[in-house]
Amino acid sequence: MINAPLSELRRALDARQISAVELATLFLDRIDAANPALNAFITVDREGALAAAHAADERIAAGRAGPLTGIPLAHKDVFCTEGVLTTCGSKMLGNFVSPYDAHVVTLLKNAGAVGLGKTNMDEFAMGSSNENSHFGPARNPWDTARIPGGSSGGSAVAVAARLAPIATGTDTGGSVRQPAAMTGVTGIKPTYGVCSRYGMVAYASSLDQAGAFGASAADCAALLTAMAGFDERDSTSLERPAEDYARDLDKPLTGLRIGLPKEFFGPGMADDVRAAVDAALAEYRKLGATTVEVSLPNAKLAIPAYYVIAPAEASSNLSRFDGVRYGHRAAEYGDLADMYQKSRAQGFGAEVKRRILVGTYVLSHGYYDAYYLKAQKLRRLIAQDFQAAFQHCDVIAGPTSPTTAWAIGEKSEDPVQMYLSDIYTIAVNLAGLPGLSHPAGFGAGDLPVGLQLIGDYFAEGRLLNAAHRFQQATDWHTRRPAAFA
Amino acid sequence: MSRTDWEVVIGLEVHAQLNTASKIFSAASTAFGAEANRQASAVDIALPGVLPVLNRGAVERAIRFGLAIGATVAPRSVFARKNYFYPDLPKGYQISQFELPVVQGGAITIRVGEGDKAYEKTVTLTRAHLEEDAGKSLHEDFHGMSGIDLNRAGTPLLEIVSEPDMRSSAEAVAYARALHALVRWIDICDGNMQEGSFRCDANVSVRRPGGPLGTRREIKNLNSFRFLQQAIDFEVQWQIDTLEDGGKIQQATVLFDPDTGETRMMRSKEDAHDYRYFPDPDLLPLVIEPAWIARVQGEMPELPGAMKARFVEQLGLSAYDATTLTASKEVAEYFQATVSAAGQALAKLCANWVMGDLAARLNKAELDIADSPVDPAQLAGLVRRIADNTISNNIARKVFEALWNGEGGTEADAADRVIDAQGLKQVTDSGAIEAIVEEVLAANQKSVEEFRAGKEKAFNALVGQVMKASKGKANPAQVNEILRSKLGG
Known part of the structure; x- marks a missing residue:
């Protein structure tokens, strides 16, 4: 049952082979056993989970179950959850209990899914390793001395170690796809605007987008279908008809044109990653797809553009954490300015402070044009590159990350090295496109490698279809870390 | 400098x-x-x-x-x-x-x-x-x-x-x-x-x-x-x-x-x-x-500038009056309601009352025109009685004060009620005025002599005495006419 795909869990619940309460208990017990080693969860909500499971059982008994009724899941701690701590991985919100649910949380509650708890993350979603969490790093179940990726590290770990069958995440520059790759699970970030951002603690508003983790593309499709949808409370939410992201899963891949950006296959990619990616692409060709070289000439500018735009928005978004109304306030302070300074100095970690400083700088009078406006221009060029590439292909493929998971502490001293690990994922956020990472084999030290698929706007169904067919023909996605079997 | x-x-x-x-x-x-x-x-x-x-x-x-x-x-x-x-x-x-x-x-x-x-x-x-x-x-x-x-x-x-x-x-x-x-x-x-x-x-x-x-x-x-x-x-x-x-x-x-x-x-x-x-x-x-924008345009009220021009053109008001009456929405609304109740022919008289006695009274009481105790229909009722010679302008001021104090009730005919109740209807019966004039002339021989000696001022004093004797109700124009003919005769 622990390793079963959602479709099997659904059958078992509907057939009353297992109750939702029993299923939730199974996963809650696994969390209790494994979390000390993995630190995947910041908050475990056993009481709330059991109550939700009980309600799900009644709904199933009444014959009113939906696809996710009674299915346990974990939420990244960036989503506000009524009555449950929402820390965002920060001391600043270490005591914050939200009085309301994020839209995504509401949708999943309404679907009858059972929230087990809140997962670990880089503070305010800023980071690629989960080491920036105030609550300590989540650990990679394939090697607990290594990072699980970030910022949605805890959700990726929860799914990889089967502490939850599915989990939500958010992806601002790769924060779903990169940890999915590092932990050997499937993760998808939809087109910007597909999921409401209401109730997601904002990092970089024009880039933030909720995403889904699962063991397979099929599980991700089921979760994303329940998370997506227009929300009038988010002005950037897209008003489109609801979509079943699983509807095209089984479509054959014959004739699918996969674009390979030459910029993604140059130096910088580790040999073991290259080998796994090449093998996965060979598998796609066996399934009927063709590959074609494309070019994203401005992709190399994605990281500098991102590290202007995201910190600029973050510096403003995080201004509300001032110790006045909620969150951390320094115990002792002098005047008002001192209260702000001490509360924020104590409440934020080093990476958050770094990005606030960078963002404040690039928006300052006299620098705005040179940095912020320039970065916005780059952003448009990057988006245009993708549109040009999609003239020649249906999806774009490449490595999700240049390396497999690195050791905890290895890159902590050099933020730029850390930033460069997102080189393949960031451009997708700048363009607002959907992206997916799925397991593509293993590199040195039996560490998972991810393959990234990028689609045109609203091509989530196509990405999930390709990954699903790949997963029908391979078994990388079914491998489990032995220590957490 | x-x-x-x-x-x-x-x-x-x-x-x-x-x-x-x-x-x-x-x-x-x-x-x-x-x-x-x-x-x-x-x-x-x-x-x-x-x-x-x-x-x-x-x-x-x-x-x-x-x-x-x-x-x-x-x-x-x-x-x-x-x-x-x-x-x-x-x-x-x-x-x-x-x-x-x-x-x-x-x-x-x-x-x-x-x-x-x-x-x-x-x-x-x-x-x-x-x-x-x-x-x-x-x-x-x-x-x-x-x-x-x-x-x-x-x-x-x-x-x-x-x-x-x-x-x-x-x-x-x-x-x-x-x-x-x-x-x-x-x-x-x-x-x-x-x-x-x-x-x-x-x-x-x-x-x-x-x-x-x-x-x-x-x-x-x-x-x-x-x-x-x-x-x-x-x-x-x-x-x-x-x-x-x-x-x-x-x-x-x-x-x-x-x-x-x-x-x-x-x-x-x-x-x-x-x-x-x-x-x-x-x-x-x-x-x-x-x-x-087009929809909002269609729902726009008439703007002060346009209304001012209309007051001049259609109502025959002076530019100054039109400007004053369109200085605020409330004044304009009050004035328009008064005119529509009194009739367009009385627009100038309505304007005088809104800008004159009403404005002064509101000012004294520190009230906004929207809170005026005398509503447009009541003021129109008063204006009509001035126009049809039922009362003089002076008596009208007295009636207005009564209306202000709530006498006459809240209906549009409040002015008529005050006029009736207080017997303020103007006397236009020549016979009745003649009788008063004769009494006054008899009682004020000194003034009569002064007038005949060429003192025009004495005439005004006599008019005042007649008006006083009639309790202000005699039609001033008739009083003038009758008095002159008696003195001249």
């Missing part, structure tokens, strides 16, 4: 609170006076994860204003974040408009001064943009602490910025009054200055006539026309004194203290914030389709 060698240059920034039911980016109520923080939603207190959603009603009011001043309503405008820390600014930024405001350009014609010295002037507007208000810090209610009330946070404001077109405090006040009347006229702002619904900031500088603009100082948050005038007058004198003493004006923001009548520096340019404006990524650019 004397003060006359200086030219005063003033530009105004007015914050008009838009009269929407809910806030500009949240569904919370904008009603004034609720218990602290009871009208602050999750969005207004800036909880983590909340997002703004633009209130279409606020946009619609901005469009209405743009159309009323002949401005360009921008087909695309952008909301920007103005970043600064303050406890009553919950997000740490204010959502405003910066580079691309919703209303661009436009002009307002103002009338400055009284009587012969009155003149008209056109003030050009730079822009008007939508933004949210901040909350309030309460420094008095808590010992050693400050309270924060976020009820006002997120209230929609239209910030209306003029060009530096005004050359005196009188012009600045006339402009502010005209703007105040206009926003109420087109029903986008209640104009309540005590509650802060209409606040002025004045940018003031002085220069040598024809010279380059001087350095300006901005006087913040003037919430009455009187303070606006006082603050500018003080500031102008201070700047001139400073310059004539060889000093320099530093760009600064100043506050006006109504108790001392002085302005004092709040912060200098050096302390000015770097607001780090950038487009708010939570809000899409505001796109206003031509069809929306």
Whole structure:
């Protein structure tokens, strides 16, 4: 049952082979056993989970179950959850209990899914390793001395170690796809605007987008279908008809044109990653797809553009954490300015402070044009590159990350090295496109490698279809870390 | 050099609170006076994860204003974040408009001064943009602490910025009054200055006539026309004194203290914030389709300028009367209701009463015309009785006072009731007047002799005696005629 795909869990619940309460208990017990080693969860909500499971059982008994009724899941701690701590991985919100649910949380509650708890993350979603969490790093179940990726590290770990069958995440520059790759699970970030951002603690508003983790593309499709949808409370939410992201899963891949950006296959990619990616692409060709070289000439500018735009928005978004109304306030302070300074100095970690400083700088009078406006221009060029590439292909493929998971502490001293690990994922956020990472084999030290698929706007169904067919023909996605079997 | 060698240059920034039911980016109520923080939603207190959603009603009011001043309503405008820390600014930024405001350009014609010295002037507007208000810090209610009330946070404001077109405090006040009347006229702002619904900031500088603009100082948050005038007058004198003493004006923001009548520096340019404006990524650019503008245009009330022209053309009023009667929406509405009840032929008489006795009485009682105890139908009833000679103008004043005091009831025929009850109907029966005249002549032989000796004054005294004897009810024209024929005979 622990390793079963959602479709099997659904059958078992509907057939009353297992109750939702029993299923939730199974996963809650696994969390209790494994979390000390993995630190995947910041908050475990056993009481709330059991109550939700009980309600799900009644709904199933009444014959009113939906696809996710009674299915346990974990939420990244960036989503506000009524009555449950929402820390965002920060001391600043270490005591914050939200009085309301994020839209995504509401949708999943309404679907009858059972929230087990809140997962670990880089503070305010800023980071690629989960080491920036105030609550300590989540650990990679394939090697607990290594990072699980970030910022949605805890959700990726929860799914990889089967502490939850599915989990939500958010992806601002790769924060779903990169940890999915590092932990050997499937993760998808939809087109910007597909999921409401209401109730997601904002990092970089024009880039933030909720995403889904699962063991397979099929599980991700089921979760994303329940998370997506227009929300009038988010002005950037897209008003489109609801979509079943699983509807095209089984479509054959014959004739699918996969674009390979030459910029993604140059130096910088580790040999073991290259080998796994090449093998996965060979598998796609066996399934009927063709590959074609494309070019994203401005992709190399994605990281500098991102590290202007995201910190600029973050510096403003995080201004509300001032110790006045909620969150951390320094115990002792002098005047008002001192209260702000001490509360924020104590409440934020080093990476958050770094990005606030960078963002404040690039928006300052006299620098705005040179940095912020320039970065916005780059952003448009990057988006245009993708549109040009999609003239020649249906999806774009490449490595999700240049390396497999690195050791905890290895890159902590050099933020730029850390930033460069997102080189393949960031451009997708700048363009607002959907992206997916799925397991593509293993590199040195039996560490998972991810393959990234990028689609045109609203091509989530196509990405999930390709990954699903790949997963029908391979078994990388079914491998489990032995220590957490 | 004397003060006359200086030219005063003033530009105004007015914050008009838009009269929407809910806030500009949240569904919370904008009603004034609720218990602290009871009208602050999750969005207004800036909880983590909340997002703004633009209130279409606020946009619609901005469009209405743009159309009323002949401005360009921008087909695309952008909301920007103005970043600064303050406890009553919950997000740490204010959502405003910066580079691309919703209303661009436009002009307002103002009338400055009284009587012969009155003149008209056109003030050009730079822009008007939508933004949210901040909350309030309460420094008095808590010992050693400050309270924060976020009820006002997120209230929609239209910030209306003029060009530096005004050359005196009188012009600045006339402009502010005209703007105040206009926003109420087109029903986008209640104009309540005590509650802060209409606040002025004045940018003031002085220069040598024809010279380059001087350095300006901005006087913040003037919430009455009187303070606006006082603050500018003080500031102008201070700047001139400073310059004539060889000093320099530093760009600064100043506050006006109504108790001392002085302005004092709040912060200098050096302390000015770097607001780090950038487009708010939570809000899409505001796109206003031509069809929306056309619909709002179709729903616009007749504007003061057009109404004034109509009063002159159709009602035969003087330009002065028409201007006075269109100075505020309430006066115009009252006047129009009075004319429509009295009949168009009596428009001039209605105008005289609205601008004359009614205005004076309201002024004395410190009442707004909308709260007048005499309603338009009642005033029309009175005017009709003057026109049909039932009562004289003098008696009408007496009837009006009775109406004001509620005598005659609340119906439209209140004037008739007062006239009947008090027997004030004018005497037009020649026989009856003749009888009175004869009595008066008999009792005032001295005056008769004086008149016959050529003293015209004595005639007026006799008229007065007749009117007095008739208790004011005799028709004055008939009294004159009969008296003259008797004396001449």
